[in-house]
Amino acid sequence: xxxxxxxxxxxxxxxxxxxxxxxxxxxxxxxxxxxxxxxxxxxxxxxxxxxxxxxxxxxxxxxxxxxxxxxxxxxxxxxxxxxxxxxxxxxxxxxxxxxxxxxxxxxxxxxxxxxxxxxxxxxxxxxxxxxxxxxxxxxxxxxxxxxxxxxxxxxxxxxxxxxxxxxxxxxxxxxxxxxxxxxxxxxxxxxxxxxxxxxxxxxxxxxxxxxxxxxxxxxxxxxxxxxxxxxxxxxxxxxxxxxxxxxxxxxxxxxxxxxxxxxxxxxxxxxxxxxxxxxxxxxxxxxxxxxxxxxxxxxxx
Amino acid sequence: xxxxxxxxxxxxxxxxxxxxxxxxxxxxxxxxxxxxxxxxxxxxxxxxxxxxxxxxxxxxxxxxxxxxxxxxxxxxxxxxxxxxxxxxxxxxxxxxxxxxxxxxxxxxxxxxxxxxxxxxxxxxxxxxxxxxxxxxxxxxxxxxxxxxxxxxxxxxxxxxxxxxxxxxxxxxxxxxxxxxxxxxxxxxxxxxxxxxxxxxxxxxxxxxxxxxxxxxxxxxxxxxxxxxxxxxxxxxxxxxxxxxxxxxxxxxxxxxxxxxxxxxxxxxxxxxxxxxxxxxxxxxxxxxxxxxxxxxxxxxxxxxxxxxxxxxxxxxxxxxxxxxxxxxxxxxxxxxxxxxxxxxxxxxxxxxxxxxxxx
Numbered sequence: 001x002x003x004x005x006x007x008x009x010x011x012x013x014x015x016x017x018x019x020x021x022x023x024x025x026x027x028x029x030x031x032x033x034x035x036x037x038x039x040x041x042x043x044x045x046x047x048x049x050x051x052x053x054x055x056x057x058x059x060x061x062x063x064x065x066x067x068x069x070x071x072x073x074x075x076x077x078x079x080x081x082x083x084x085x086x087x088x089x090x091x092x093x094x095x096x097x098x099x100x101x102x103x104x105x106x107x108x109x110x111x112x113x114x115x116x117x118x119x120x121x122x123x124x125x126x127x128x129x130x131x132x133x134x135x136x137x138x139x140x141x142x143x144x145x146x147x148x149x150x151x152x153x154x155x156x157x158x159x160x161x162x163x164x165x166x167x168x169x170x171x172x173x174x175x176x177x178x179x180x181x182x183x184x185x186x187x188x189x190x191x192x193x194x195x196x197x198x199x200x201x202x203x204x205x206x207x208x209x210x211x212x213x214x215x216x217x218x219x220x221x222x223x224x225x226x227x228x229x230x231x232x233x234x235x236x237x238x239x240x241x242x243x244x245x246x247x248x249x250x251x252x253x254x255x256x257x258x259x260x261x262x263x264x265x266x267x268x269x270x271x272x273x274x275x276x277x278x279x280x281x282x283x284x285x286x287x288x289x290x291x292x293x294x295x296x297x298x299x300x301x
Numbered sequence: 302x303x304x305x306x307x308x309x310x311x312x313x314x315x316x317x318x319x320x321x322x323x324x325x326x327x328x329x330x331x332x333x334x335x336x337x338x339x340x341x342x343x344x345x346x347x348x349x350x351x352x353x354x355x356x357x358x359x360x361x362x363x364x365x366x367x368x369x370x371x372x373x374x375x376x377x378x379x380x381x382x383x384x385x386x387x388x389x390x391x392x393x394x395x396x397x398x399x400x401x402x403x404x405x406x407x408x409x410x411x412x413x414x415x416x417x418x419x420x421x422x423x424x425x426x427x428x429x430x431x432x433x434x435x436x437x438x439x440x441x442x443x444x445x446x447x448x449x450x451x452x453x454x455x456x457x458x459x460x461x462x463x464x465x466x467x468x469x470x471x472x473x474x475x476x477x478x479x480x481x482x483x484x485x486x487x488x489x490x491x492x493x494x495x496x497x498x499x500x501x502x503x504x505x506x507x508x509x510x511x512x513x514x515x516x517x518x519x520x521x522x523x524x525x526x527x528x529x530x531x532x533x534x535x536x537x538x539x540x541x542x543x544x545x546x547x548x549x550x551x552x553x554x555x556x557x558x559x560x561x562x563x564x565x566x567x568x569x570x571x572x573x574x575x576x577x578x579x580x581x582x583x584x585x586x587x588x589x590x591x592x593x594x595x596x597x598x599x600x601x602x603x604x605x606x607x608x609x610x611x612x613x614x615x616x617x618x619x620x621x622x623x624x625x626x627x628x629x630x631x632x633x634x635x636x637x638x639x640x641x642x643x644x645x646x647x648x649x650x651x652x653x654x655x656x657x658x659x660x
Binding site: 143157255281 | 328466616
């Protein structure tokens, strides 16, 4: 970079020969410059650390963890967030519960992304009859309100964490299918696809090398926001007694276990699990919004 | 305009048909024999048979190919064979629906249609009030945020709305019950009216019924019971409406005609309300319409927390009691209602925006 040494005014940045930055590097820089996205990342990191380290640091067995002498004790030095109706430490259960929320979020978004993504790519790429068939079916699923559909699926398949993940995953299928299809439709009209077709690149290679990578950023955004919704819906199912079953410390199930004790004034059994759900969802919403801004190429000016 | 409405109605039909098919298939997703699952393991063979017959579980699923085959073999007449083709579970279900026969509850044996008439007004009343709350708070908050961009109010209301969309509504409901019900004792924590109060049922909307009866005390009590469930249910739509209003207003406020309006000396009030708000309203109306789906689904949570005797609590109780015909009908009714509301939103959108009407 010999030119920079001759620059008379500002030698620190020479825009003509600015160091090349990758698309992802740029996106990362923009993301970390947003306060909201940073807040989201902090919340999610805390959640991840809790979920990953909790079983390493402290083995938790919900079946043996009860002490009837310590029932419904308010927060104190010994139990920072108090104890629930079976004398279990609320904070310990809260930290171990992070695993379930993250697990449900990741698996169900994964199900929706995989099935919906494939269906959407097929619909957009093959077009015609298949497109019509797939998208009509997606329209039908989308006609049901998300939470109601998840409740209905768990209601017939039976309560539990596995069925919760499947039910929430099904809700995501049409969302990702629509997204993937619309991305394919807009990208296949681009000049570089025409160029690739002209030089004789196979349809298969065009799909995987040229179209798929360009659908990534909206899919990343949607997945992040989806993690938030999945956690919210799974907690809702847990609260209705249809999700993870007690005594496992899932946050929704913790609320459903102990809300009867609210009338006795035991606010500490209700506030922490709900606040944890809210913070987790907020974290993913903040990060998702941040990613949307950071990954939008039109922002690169 | 009429043409547009008709076209939209026709395009809705395949989706609605698909919805009925999916809701019908619902019972067949049950692992094992649905009749046994619904009645429990200790059900008598007689009861199981009755339920199987009532639900038509002994018939083929979509089409009965046995009948035309019999007709071809000459065992029955051609006419009977053709008619028999349609003697299937799904077409029977669809036919009964079209005749307004929603079937019977497994446990209560009351016609579901009667139960629905009883439960539905409670949910409608709650949803309407929640929406009123969401609009009354959300739109002004969005407008003020947009006009005082980057002010403290803007920051607070946007943080508030982010928290609002991230909040589990059942938890919000529980917190409201704790603070305003248990601690402060301002509002009743469950039900629609005190049990000892009876009200002549006309519309089923207790606020309307109490006005019709001229009973001021009942009206006050009905409203008091509505406050907390409506706030809980209305918070998410409120947050979304506030965000949408803000961004729509910000976009409109950058237009040249807004600058012109200011330049010709109109007061800020007139510019905001007459010029900006009118044009920012389209996306806001769409988002309000879309929230109605979320409201009806959220009613399951809210009604369960507040023991509100509406469709949501009904579905929840039916799920616990494995009363699947009730779940089926309730899911179907809610979904159809949402489809209709969305259609109305689209039509009103076309009415407000000539660009779409003439496409």
